[in-house]
Amino acid sequence: MAHLNRRILTAAMTVASVTAVLAGCSSSDDAAPTSTTSTSESAAAPTGKSAGERSYADGDYSADGEYGTQDSSIGVSLTLDDGVITDVDVDPHATDETSLDYQERFAAAVPELVEGKRIDEVRLERVAGSSGTPDGFNDALTKIRDEASR
Template structure:
């Protein structure tokens, strides 16, 4: 029965990603506007930052987790809070930390768009690429996600 629940969650998550991707693509009307739309999620069996294999599905403790993710060369960071239920992200909250006006704008747009891209996804498949015109902030999100995976797998 538990395997069936996991399969149902994966199917539901895949459907949500498909709908999100279709909505993002439908909103693109010109190449100039493409930089402000979200891109599909990326997933892999290894974290690009560490090369370490991801934890097997179902090996995460349910609960709320928070981590700061770092990125870039100027000590940029962003706060990420996730709630996990059976390895699936059920809630996501992103907290911008930037003080520079331009960086803050990217982080705020990312913080608004990212939860819709990860809620309902397996925590192992929630790595983000370019989102809402930001290519650096997702690196901070992915760093925080890596830290949350480590904490939740203990």
């Protein structure tokens, strides 16, 4: 009986391991957008400035973000109100058809991920199947933070 239990446990662990590996390797273009924030309450409404966060001037800001090894870039325009992103627009710059497709899908997904969040909390990772374009967005966001904090 102990031998049968050990075989069942081994089989269950093997299935769990294979499932975890396959899930980690998945690269579906329909993958849900992801973002990370500096707080664990990424879906919560902003509750004011935390200690250590910079102050930002309200207004409209724009910057181009660079990413990748082939001089890829993407434009980001946003509106800040008390450090909160109230409006965002992403302008694809790609000329290659495949890259343009990734940038356009990324641009369509971004507003839902960042509007209503403090600019200091936003850092995007893989979004709408794109893992490179978020790097360009994050680069543009860094430039905007620097400009808005002056």
